[in-house]
Amino acid sequence: MFGLDGRTALVTGAGGGVGAAVAERFAAAGARVLVTDVDEAAAARVAGRITEAGGSAEPFALDVCDPDNTAAAVAAAVELGDGTLHILVNNAGVIAPAMFANMDEARFRRVLDVHVMGTYHCSHAALDVLPTDGTGRIINVTSAAGLTGTIGQANYGAAKAAIIGLTKSLARELARQSITVNAVAPLAATAMTENIRSNEKLAAKTLERIPLKRWATPAEIAPSFLFLASDAAAYITGQVLPVDGGTVI
Numbered sequence: 001m002f003g004l005d006g007r008t009a010l011v012t013g014a015g016g017g018v019g020a021a022v023a024e025r026f027a028a029a030g031a032r033v034l035v036t037d038v039d040e041a042a043a044a045r046v047a048g049r050i051t052e053a054g055g056s057a058e059p060f061a062l063d064v065c066d067p068d069n070t071a072a073a074v075a076a077a078v079e080l081g082d083g084t085l086h087i088l089v090n091n092a093g094v095i096a097p098a099m100f101a102n103m104d105e106a107r108f109r110r111v112l113d114v115h116v117m118g119t120y121h122c123s124h125a126a127l128d129v130l131p132t133d134g135t136g137r138i139i140n141v142t143s144a145a146g147l148t149g150t151i152g153q154a155n156y157g158a159a160k161a162a163i164i165g166l167t168k169s170l171a172r173e174l175a176r177q178s179i180t181v182n183a184v185a186p187l188a189a190t191a192m193t194e195n196i197r198s199n200e201k202l203a204a205k206t207l208e209r210i211p212l213k214r215w216a217t218p219a220e221i222a223p224s225f226l227f228l229a230s231d232a233a234a235y236i237t238g239q240v241l242p243v244d245g246g247t248v249i
Contacts, residue, residue, distance in 0.1 A: 001232040005030035007135060008081025009229065010073060012064055012122060013092030015042025017190035018141070021218035022089055022225045023047075027055030029226055031087065034077040036062035038092070056080075064092045064118030067125070074125040087137040087229045088126045090119040090163075095192055100154045108155040115159035119166060136179035137229050140167045142240060143185050144248045160185075164240055171238030180237035182228050187244035189215040211246030 009026045013019040015037030023033045027050040035050070037043040040061035050057035058080055062073045077085045094114045096107040123138055130136035145153060146160025164183060171181040187210070189197060196202045197215065207213055224243045227233055242248040 002226060002230045003030050004087075004226075004229060007086040007229075008032045008034070008077055008084060009087035009089065010034045010036060010077040010085055010122070010126070011089040011091060012036050012062060012073075012118065013038075014046055014089075015039045016046070017192065018186055018188055018218045018221050019089070019091040020046045021222040022091065023057065024050055024053075024055075025219075025222035025226050026087070026229065027057055028053070029230075031229075032056040032080050034058055034060050034073065034080055036060045036073050036092075038063050062092075064090075064121055065113050067121045070118075070121040071125045074122070074129060078129050084131055085126055085129045086131060086135050087139070088122060088130070089139045089141070089225060089229075090122050091141045092118050093141065093192060095153060095156055095195070097153045097156075097195060099152055103155060108158075111155035112159045112162070115156075116162045116166070119163055123166075123170065130177075130179050132177045132179065134178045134234055135231075136174075136177070138167075138170065138174075138179065138181040139225055139228050140181070140183040141186065142167070142183045144187065144242065144244055147185060147240070147242070147248050167240065168238045175237060180228075180233065182233070182237060183240045184221070184224050184228070185240055185242040185244060185248065186221040186224070187216060187247055188218050188221050190218060209247055210244070211249070214245065216243070216245060 043059035047057040047059040145157040
């Protein structure tokens, strides 16, 4: 039920953190994985680890804000998969923290462009190649910030809330094609959370809100993506799965 043999996945933002862990977990489950990241060298390192471990992966330099680049990435994934892309994981993201009074439009738009428009570009490019036999999957990445709001990152909270709306809308539209669309809201020790974890006051406040009182490793987050990508989740769509130690209950 949790195997991905014969399936192909494209994971964005897979040069490190959760994206890298997801790519490695998918490959270990039998998938062929296109490891994409705006940092081509980082994507190559992750793909190299996968192939050294006996998996199948190729790296691809991808700026999710560029529609031509995203179309090329989907085409590369299809080629890797002998004609089909089964699983798209929209994980690429950036942060540009600032209190709202100090946040200029460029900073606000940059975060929305990567998270929201990046998810749009990749999902739209993949529509014509995702299978309609019940194995087609789109898995988006949101955050507790999109569910409850956050302080100092209104741009990030707005972007992640938009992804939730997009996930639910696409789930309704694509259900008729037997393609499921879900989202994961993770909380892990990654470069994206380094600004919080390195600030003693912010780190303490964050841990107070986590019932399990610790940060997850990216490897602990990845199995939730494997579940949603697998046949075990064939009857699940339009859902947001928080994997955050109980932060959002």
